[in-house]
Amino acid sequence: MSGRAAIIGGGVIGGGWAARFLLNGWDVAVFDPDPEAARKLDEVLENARRALPGLGDVALPQEGRLRFATTIAEAVAGAGWIQESVPERLELKHRVYAEMAGHVRDDAVIGSSTSGFRPSELQAGQALAGQIVVAHPFNPVYLLPLVEVVGSPANGADVVARACGRLTALGMRPLHVRAEIDAHIADRLLEAVWREALWLVTDGIATTEEIDDAIRFGFGLRWAQMGLFETYRIAGGEAGMRHFIGQFGPCLHWPWTKLTDVPELTDELIDRIAEQSDAQSGAHSIRDLERIRDANLVGMMRALAQTGWGAGAVQTAHDAARAAAAGLVDRVDDLADPAQPVLTLTRTVPLDWIDYNGHMTEARYLDAFAQATDRLMRMVGCDAEYIAGGGSFFTAESHVRHLDEVRAGAPITVHTRVLEGAGKKMHLWHEMRSGGRLLATGEHMLLHVDLATRRAAPPAPHVAAALARLADAHAALPPPEGMGRAVGAPR
Numbered sequence: 001m002s003g004r005a006a007i008i009g010g011g012v013i014g015g016g017w018a019a020r021f022l023l024n025g026w027d028v029a030v031f032d033p034d035p036e037a038a039r040k041l042d043e044v045l046e047n048a049r050r051a052l053p054g055l056g057d058v059a060l061p062q063e064g065r066l067r068f069a070t071t072i073a074e075a076v077a078g079a080g081w082i083q084e085s086v087p088e089r090l091e092l093k094h095r096v097y098a099e100m101a102g103h104v105r106d107d108a109v110i111g112s113s114t115s116g117f118r119p120s121e122l123q124a125g126q127a128l129a130g131q132i133v134v135a136h137p138f139n140p141v142y143l144l145p146l147v148e149v150v151g152s153p154a155n156g157a158d159v160v161a162r163a164c165g166r167l168t169a170l171g172m173r174p175l176h177v178r179a180e181i182d183a184h185i186a187d188r189l190l191e192a193v194w195r196e197a198l199w200l201v202t203d204g205i206a207t208t209e210e211i212d213d214a215i216r217f218g219f220g221l222r223w224a225q226m227g228l229f230e231t232y233r234i235a236g237g238e239a240g241m242r243h244f245i246g247q248f249g250p251c252l253h254w255p256w257t258k259l260t261d262v263p264e265l266t267d268e269l270i271d272r273i274a275e276q277s278d279a280q281s282g283a284h285s286i287r288d289l290e291r292i293r294d295a296n297l298v299g300m301m302r303a304l305a306q307t308g309w310g311a312g313a314v315q316t317a318h319d320a321a322r323a324a325a326a327g328l329v330d331r332v333d334d335l336a337d338p339a340q341p342v343l344t345l346t347r348t349v350p351l352d353w354i355d356y357n358g359h360m361t362e363a364r365y366l367d368a369f370a371q372a373t374d375r376l377m378r379m380v381g382c383d384a385e386y387i388a389g390g391g392s393f394f395t396a397e398s399h400v401r402h403l404d405e406v407r408a409g410a411p412i413t414v415h416t417r418v419l420e421g422a423g424k425k426m427h428l429w430h431e432m433r434s435g436g437r438l439l440a441t442g443e444h445m446l447l448h449v450d451l452a453t454r455r456a457a458p459p460a461p462h463v464a465a466a467l468a469r470l471a472d473a474h475a476a477l478p479p480p481e482g483m484g485r486a487v488g489a490p491r
């Protein structure tokens, strides 16, 4: 699903929202009075284009069009989603909503990025109250899936549901916060940690770098994939959560935190934090830090997708939802023209597929061909259910030719031919392209096996029939150049 979005306030967060919408195919109008807004947004977009398209295993749609509007009314006209991301001042947010009145589509959702205001505070006195919800994202908005959605009784019954549906279609994970509270759920948690960190600096116990190390080398990695409660459940050992609470419950009454007390943000404390932060990270520009952060996040989320866990599961679901739009099909019967090589992969080269030579590393060619083979297997009926029933294909031999290089962010496709599909054999030919360039070919012999005996065995009749159908259709094509080549064979 795509459409038109309006972004009011194109700073750190508005810029991230603009990138999220644009890269998911939406046209975006931005209103921001800052004369530097276009430059800043351009830089954020450049980073987003580098990172987001390579996060998933399915190509994103064609990027939407970006324009800058000169008034709020012009920006919001015709938009299905309006995201307000102006600074965290209630009176400013109210002024912005008032300027929208009379120009907003009846079915448009007005999301506010507010970190802390409740929806009823935002809606107070507003003609558009029924359309305003909190849609609180996390920086960088173009990569992180979480968005807290909070409504109030002023919203119609379906507004929150409509908001959540649209955010899901953008590859996000809307979390419906059912009760209105200051700072929602996540910032309440973050604020608690932030206050403790400020005390540690105030009291001279730790530097900004030591505090960051305490997070990133340890519990930060755990939080990224299991959060707090699931992590502590494991920490309870076989006796689980009850044992954990029994063991650490008494600490609640010990002076482990200063949560009820807040350090004064004196000039001295601000100077100390700023100086320590410069010493810690000043060698990198903000854009450099953003790129390092993005590469780390993409790598972590792609690892999580392998286990189908947390933020990785969101990406996997988004890929699945996008596959048909990207031209991929799940069944031979769904192919528009089975006589042509089958599109088995369409994606962007991700950042973590690049090696020290600055191009896609050799193993990833085989990885991409393996993904293409997996799709072809599913298309002929060898899907998860079939494999659970005891039948599958094993690869017996592969020959990959590396013909041209490709860099991060480039779109790649794989088209596949079935050279032979009879008895236990499945002989495949993959061609990988970027634009018109042939990057690589892969020739693979697979054997159908009985997973109980681990020995070759004929496939089930429906798999054999689908495979034979493709093999017969592809037999009419001329033999592919390079078929049957061995390493070192003369050209």
Ligand SMILES: NC(=O)C1=CN([C@@H]2O[C@H](COP(=O)(O)OP(=O)(O)OC[C@H]3O[C@@H](n4cnc5c(N)ncnc54)[C@H](O)[C@@H]3O)[C@@H](O)[C@H]2O)C=CC1
Residues within 6 Å of the ligand: 008, 009, 010, 011, 012, 013, 014, 031, 032, 033, 034, 037, 084, 085, 086, 087, 088, 089, 092, 096, 113, 114, 115, 116, 136, 137, 138, 139
């Ligand atoms: N920075 C963060 O980590 C996060 C911030 N938020 C929330 O997002 C909102 C925006 O915060 P940031 O992007 O960090 O601030 P920012 O200062 O980076 O960006 C705010 C932008 O709004 C523009 N602006 C000011 N007045 C305006 C007006 N009348 N109409 C249109 N644009 C106007 C400014 O020129 C600026 O570009 C706040 O509500 C904040 O709580 C939410 C999640 C994280």
Ligand SMILES: C[N+](C)(C)CC(=O)CC(=O)[O-]
Residues within 6 Å of the ligand: 114, 115, 137, 138, 139, 187, 190
């Ligand atoms: C610091 N903050 C309150 C603006 C943080 C957020 O709102 C969310 C985030 O991205 O950390």
